[in-house]
Amino acid sequence: MSDAIRVPYNYLPMQFADYSEIAAGWDALIKTADFTLGAFMEKFESEFADYIGSPHCLATNNGTDALILALKALGIGPGDEVITPCNSFYATTGAIVAVGATPIFCDVDERFQADVDDMDRRVTPRTKALLPVHWAGASPDMVKVMDLAQSHGLLVLEDACMAIGGKVHGQSPGTFGDMGAFSMHPLKTLNVMGDGGMVITKDDDGMRWMLQYRNHGMVDRDHIDIWGVNMRLQPLQAVVASHMLTSLDERLARRREIQRTYDEHLGALGPSIVVPPRADWNPETVSLYMFQADNRDDLIAHLVANGVEAKVHYPVPLHLQKPGHELGYGPGDMPGAEAQADRLVTLPAHEYLTELQVELAMGVVEDALARR
Numbered sequence: 001m002s003d004a005i006r007v008p009y010n011y012l013p014m015q016f017a018d019y020s021e022i023a024a025g026w027d028a029l030i031k032t033a034d035f036t037l038g039a040f041m042e043k044f045e046s047e048f049a050d051y052i053g054s055p056h057c058l059a060t061n062n063g064t065d066a067l068i069l070a071l072k073a074l075g076i077g078p079g080d081e082v083i084t085p086c087n088s089f090y091a092t093t094g095a096i097v098a099v100g101a102t103p104i105f106c107d108v109d110e111r112f113q114a115d116v117d118d119m120d121r122r123v124t125p126r127t128k129a130l131l132p133v134h135w136a137g138a139s140p141d142m143v144k145v146m147d148l149a150q151s152h153g154l155l156v157l158e159d160a161c162m163a164i165g166g167k168v169h170g171q172s173p174g175t176f177g178d179m180g181a182f183s184m185h186p187l188k189t190l191n192v193m194g195d196g197g198m199v200i201t202k203d204d205d206g207m208r209w210m211l212q213y214r215n216h217g218m219v220d221r222d223h224i225d226i227w228g229v230n231m232r233l234q235p236l237q238a239v240v241a242s243h244m245l246t247s248l249d250e251r252l253a254r255r256r257e258i259q260r261t262y263d264e265h266l267g268a269l270g271p272s273i274v275v276p277p278r279a280d281w282n283p284e285t286v287s288l289y290m291f292q293a294d295n296r297d298d299l300i301a302h303l304v305a306n307g308v309e310a311k312v313h314y315p316v317p318l319h320l321q322k323p324g325h326e327l328g329y330g331p332g333d334m335p336g337a338e339a340q341a342d343r344l345v346t347l348p349a350h351e352y353l354t355e356l357q358v359e360l361a362m363g364v365v366e367d368a369l370a371r372r
Contacts, residue, residue: 056200059233142169189252
C-alpha cells in the first residue's frame, strides 16, 4: 500500500497475506491431478448450496457466465424481454443481450434497488422474465418482486453477485426466484484469486441441463446430448472458495460494523449528504458502501488527495451508455437513477479497515464539507 493511500479500497494484499491454508488445499488437489471438475469443485458446490439454502449449486468460471447459463436454462432468448434495473454493472445487461433477448430497463429507488412499481409499468406481452439485482450488497424487496412475477406469469433470475451472505426477510438472496447467479470476483464478499461464479436453482431438470451445457454438452467422454460450451470453474479456485466461505460471516459482521459507523457519522452531516435508508428485513453485505453527496466530484477529489480511495459506482447509468442509446433510451428516461449518478460516492468499507482508518475517512469527509 502506498504511503499516500491511508484508507485503501483494494484489500486483497491483506486478505491473502497468509495463504498457507489455501496452499495446503492446492497441494492436496495437485496430488490428485483432478484439474477439471472433480471432487474439489463438487465439495465447494455442496458447501455453497448448504450455506445459501438451495438444493442445487453449479460453479462457473465467472459471474457473467453464471447469468448467461441461467438465462439459457430458463429458455430466454430472441424475442423475449427481460426487465432489469439501469444502475447495475455491465454484466447483467450484457448477459441478457448475449442470449439474444432484449433488456428493458427500470428505474431505481432511494436504496439504489430496482423500483418494483416501475418494473410493473414496463411489463409487455413480450416480457419473459424479471432480473432484479441485489445492488451493492443490499436487496430489493424480493417478496414484492415475486408477487409481481406471479401476477404476470414471469420467470425470475436474481443477480445476487454482490449479496452472498445477505438476508432478505430471513432468506438468502438468490433463493427467491427460479434461479440465482453469484460472482466470486476478487472484490466480491466471497471471492477467489481471479474469477468465479455460481448458479443455484430448485429445478432438477434445469440443473441437469446446466451441468451438461457447462461442460460442452457432454454425457460422457465420447458423446454429447446438446451443443454446449466450457463454463467450468477451475478446481484451484474451488479450493480458494471453500476456504473463504468458512470466514464469510465473520468478515461480513465487520463490514456491517463499519456501515453502522459510516451511517451514524454521515447521517449527522446535514442535507448535502444523503445516506440510503436501511431495511430491518435486509442485513446487507456492504459489498459497496454508497451514499449521495452534493458537489460529488469535489468531495471525491478531496478524499483521494487525502489518502481515502473513494470511487463512484457508476457515473453513467446503463441506459445512457452507447449501447443503451442504441436500444432507444435517452436522458430523462430514468430520473431516479440519473439524479443519483451525479451524486454517488463509494467509500472503502472492507473488513480489513482499522477503527483509525474509518475515523480518518469520516474526518476527511467532514473537512471537505467545512471548506465549502
